[in-house]
Amino acid sequence: MTETRGGPSMPQHPFPEHADPPPPALRVLVADDNPVIRAGLTTILSAPDDLTVVAEAEDGRAAYEAALRHRPDVILLDVRMPGVDGMAALPHLVRLAPVMMLTYSDETALVQEAVRLGAAGYLVHGEFTTTQLTQAVRDVGAGRPHFTPTATKALLAHIRNAATAHQREELTRSRENFSPQKASHMQSDVRQSTQSRFQLSGREAEIMDLIATGMDNRQIAAVCFISEKTVKNHINRIFAKLHTTTRAQATAKWLGVS
Numbered sequence: 001m002t003e004t005r006g007g008p009s010m011p012q013h014p015f016p017e018h019a020d021p022p023p024p025a026l027r028v029l030v031a032d033d034n035p036v037i038r039a040g041l042t043t044i045l046s047a048p049d050d051l052t053v054v055a056e057a058e059d060g061r062a063a064y065e066a067a068l069r070h071r072p073d074v075i076l077l078d079v080r081m082p083g084v085d086g087m088a089a090l091p092h093l094v095r096l097a098p099v100m101m102l103t104y105s106d107e108t109a110l111v112q113e114a115v116r117l118g119a120a121g122y123l124v125h126g127e128f129t130t131t132q133l134t135q136a137v138r139d140v141g142a143g144r145p146h147f148t149p150t151a152t153k154a155l156l157a158h159i160r161n162a163a164t165a166h167q168r169e170e171l172t173r174s175r176e177n178f179s180p181q182k183a184s185h186m187q188s189d190v191r192q193s194t195q196s197r198f199q200l201s202g203r204e205a206e207i208m209d210l211i212a213t214g215m216d217n218r219q220i221a222a223v224c225f226i227s228e229k230t231v232k233n234h235i236n237r238i239f240a241k242l243h244t245t246t247r248a249q250a251t252a253k254w255l256g257v258s
Contacts, residue, residue, distance in 0.1 A: 025052040026141045029072040029097070031063035031089075032056075033081040041076065041102070044130050051137060060089025067096045074141045077119075079103040079110060087113065094118035100140045102133075111147075111154035122151035132222060145214050149223060155213050199241045207234045212251045 030041045030053055042053045054070045057063035061084040067075060075097050079086040086101065093099050100121035101114050111122050120140045127148035136146040147155060200208060210220045217231045244250040
């Protein structure tokens with residue numbers, strides 16, 4: 001307390017300021033049949049203050065029981081495990097918490113099936129750093145999908161195949177209805193989709209592919225090893241070339257389903 005002409009002055013901050021408490025740490029369950037991998041993942045995910053591993057499991061059944069008991073915010077799940085494997089447990093686990101597959105299995109069919117069964121992410125060992133792993137857990141916990149490059153390619157293949165099948169179905173239906181106008185319109189859409197692809201540079205096409213998987217700017221930047229500002233610049237050019245204003249519109253036109 002200091003003296004002033006009128007007497008002692010009050011301290012500048014007479015009452016201590018109380019900061020809001022930090023949000024609770026994301027609770028993670030790690031399921032892998034390899035005890036060394038489980039221990040390594042637990043060590044990595046226990047280091048940040050905002051993450052904590054609440055349980056480990058050696059197979060799908062143990063993961064389900066642990067998820068019921070501990071109610072994690074995110075589940076890391078291996079694909080191949082003895083007993084009940086990850087793919088068998090996945091549809092049951094996604095009812096309890098977001099699930100991210102974390103595995104050495106990079107087969108296209110497995111990635112596509114995991115997404116179909118409800119996986120919120122798919123990370124292939126060897127394609128991410130420890131920092132990227134912890135961020136992926138945060139993303140999935142916040143409802144944002146996260147895929148490493150191999151998994152992204154598999155997902156893109158699935159999306160493109162689905163779009164092609166949709167185009168063929170529409171063309172077939174138009175021909176069966178004996179409507180030349182409809183057939184001509186659909187053929188024009190297919191040509192427009194193909195032409196729009198050629199309007200993009202190689203990098204812009206790559207980024208548009210990633211947009212179509214649902215990735216946000218930060219995830220795209222991580223996959224492409226560029227800054228988020230560069231991603232934004234590419235997206236602005238993409239929207240201009242595709243004559244769209246939103247990611248949904250651009251994706252629909254890019255896949256030929258608009």
